[in-house]
Amino acid sequence: MPPIAPAKPSATRRDRYGRAPHQIVESLSHSSQQRTKPASQSCGVAGKAFALALMLTDAFLTAPSAFAAPSALDAHDGLVVTCAACHGAAGEGSSTGAIPRLAGQNTDYLAHALSMFRDGTRASPVMQSVAHNLSDSDMHELAEYFAAQHSPLEQAAQAPQAALIEAGRRLAELGDGANVAACFGCHAIGGKGNGARFPSIAGQPAIFTAERLHEFQARAKNGAAKPGTMTAVAAQMTDAQIEAAGAYLSTLSR
Ligand code: HEC
């Protein structure tokens, strides 16, 4: 098991037990067996305590859109609650913690991302330990649940500058000459995404987008990126373009 070092989890968000994100990750790695059991199936003292906690704190968990989800999971499911501590109950994400929005993302893209974290082919100390014990069907159900959410845009503490947003819009719609292809050419108009291959990039916290783009750039340094991949696109971007893209995309709803 890799050392657990949650990057920058949201300072304020807590789950129904009042646990901060890093405490959840720790408890996940210790008690992976208990987390999926509904209270009614748990037994013994721990089970009763769990059931009591459920009754006492149900009110904090009501996410209206959850009931329309086609997923087998709802906002009360132990698995969803775990994710919600960082990603928000309706998958809205967090700009303070560079935590991506999951709401409205393509289902297969989300499920695939989770399997990459589990298999260690996508790096993230936090998500690798979260995904460590998830089964394929857990991943699929979680992906369906979050893809079906329609949460409002997460507002950054500081609104991005208008000039930055405008530069990002031009890059997204038109690209930068021969250097950088228009983002929306692959990610569709408005960054809404196109199938499982081209994720939605609209509404992501600016820091998350910037961190992802830097990660693609780092990957490009390890070998020639295949043309037409995100690694190849990111390799051509300047830091200013990354900042502008992050700012603009964070203003788009999905
Ligand atoms: C402790 C905080 C934390 C918890 C708990 C957590 N996540 Fe994450 N998640 C993150 C962070 C941070 C990232 C960004 C990782 C990166 O790209 O480096 C992330 C990324 C993801 C991504 C990739 C999204 C994308 O657009 O690339 C998916 C999917 C995801 N999480 C799903 C989940 C699910 C499902 C759960 C619950 C089982 C969960 N997460 C629990 C913090 C958390």
Ligand code: HEC
């Ligand atoms: C040639 C097609 C193509 C173009 C053009 C392109 N992308 Fe991508 N992008 C992809 C693909 C494919 C992925 C998925 C990569 C993966 O999952 O490893 C991706 C993934 C991403 C991600 C990660 C999303 C997530 O949720 O983890 C971000 C952020 C992103 N692109 C931003 C941009 C920006 C900003 C631009 C414009 C400067 C852009 N892309 C242009 C193909 C493209």
